[in-house]
Amino acid sequence: MDIRFSGSRSGTAPLTWGQRAIWDAIRKTAPDDHYFNFGRVLAVPRRARPLTVTRAAEILGVLVERHESLRTRLSAGLNTGLETSVGTGPGAASSSRVPAQAGGQDGGAEPAQVLGTAGSIPLTVSRDDPERLMEELSATPFDYAGEWPLRVGLVVAEDETVTHIVLVFCHLAADGLGAEVAITDLRLLLLRGAVPGPTPPSPLDLARWQRSEPGLRVARIAAEHWEREYRRIPPTMFDRRVAAPEGPPIWRAHLVSRALDLAVQRIAAVYGTSTSTVLLAASSVLVCSVTGHEVCAMLPIVGNRFRQDAAQAVTTLSQEGLFVLDVGGRSFAEVLRAAKPAALRAYRSAYHDPGDRDRLTERVSRDRGTRVHPYCCFNDMRFIDRVDASHDERTVRTAMEETTLTWPLSQDQLNCRFCLHVTGEGGGLGVSLTADTRYLPKEAMERYLRDLESLLVEAAFHETLEPVG
Incomplete structure (x- = not known):
């Protein structure tokens, strides 16, 4: 039928x-x-x-x-x-x-x-x-x-x-x-x-x-952000091949952690922001730790449904924004404070004309003498954001014993080198890392996800988190 x-x-x-x-x-x-x-x-x-x-x-x-x-x-x-x-x-x-x-x-x-x-x-x-x-x-x-x-x-x-x-x-x-x-x-x-x-x-x-004057004006503002930041970020976050692949070069590690879920909820409640911004900040800190860069450039996937007439559209509106965060020499609390306005700038930049982005990428790459592209993505796929400061340390640390990590996917091709996906799971928060193992080997992928959990559990109870404003 x-x-x-x-x-x-x-x-x-x-x-x-x-x-x-x-x-x-x-x-x-x-x-x-x-x-x-x-x-x-x-x-x-x-x-x-x-x-x-x-x-x-x-x-x-x-x-x-x-x-x-x-x-x-x-x-x-x-x-x-x-x-x-x-x-x-x-x-x-x-x-x-x-x-x-x-x-x-x-x-x-x-x-x-x-x-x-x-x-x-x-x-x-x-x-x-x-x-x-x-x-x-x-x-x-x-x-x-x-x-x-x-x-x-x-x-x-x-x-x-x-x-x-x-x-x-x-x-x-x-x-x-x-x-x-x-x-x-x-x-x-x-x-x-x-x-x-x-x-x-x-x-x-x-x-x-998008081809009307209001649409073109939105595109111009976004393009200005991309060009300004592309002139100061590391050309590529994962810029060195460090290993030969074992089998297909692209692998995915999937961590499910109730402890991570509770810790992120607590941090977001205390700090007065979203759990997505907390995860974006922590992810950036660890990317810099792995790569040695002091500035992290990450491409968050943004829904772009802020226009009322497009909120109920069945189409693909999501695009990459450009999130840039200075990490070097800062405590995690300081990084969190900087992440909130940086995230807002990234969300505004996501509604852009890819043609503009291609042209400015070519221009800036030519001016800098090297190809500029972060190859580092973040996609929070949840639809509900829950914050709660009441979770106690003993409950969170005990929940770490329930954390699981699996390897559900491998393939030959991907248009990125590092892609972090966040999902809501029955057993807690799901964080998937899909990466090119020539730049981030499988053991480093697992260590990254474990470190993400540890960083946020520690920050939930042992960082001085001061709300903005």
């Missing part, structure tokens, strides 16, 4: 800033670009049961009609215009996968986004575990020109009614927050048959705004 949809318009446009950013990452990671696929599982609400496969397919079709990003593919053709064109036809798309080298300054013509009006998405029906089904649907790269950017699976019970709906997104169509909007809307469609409120803006609409 397929999910059939028929929207109200079609059109082509240049890529949005968010699409350009993730496309650049995708093409640099191919053929391992399935790395960027991600999914969500929705248990069918009790009030929406029994749900047949046919009815589920109808509701999913309505979801795709509402959110145009879910029926937007790439064209491998040359993008020559700046204005969005909108029509009523079906919107043609290539049937072959866009090659990884296409697009961006290093690979020729940048593809355009193509919105289709009508079509169908294959539906996988399974009795498998929903998490396992999500892994299977995520395991292969999307055909960015020939495949719709959404894969869907239904888990059915013995009576053939649907118990879980699995959505797997191409990162060109949605980021983590956009996926949450899609899941919320899907739940409403299951329960009420409709989603209240106006239709949120689509990538076509965003591409038009």
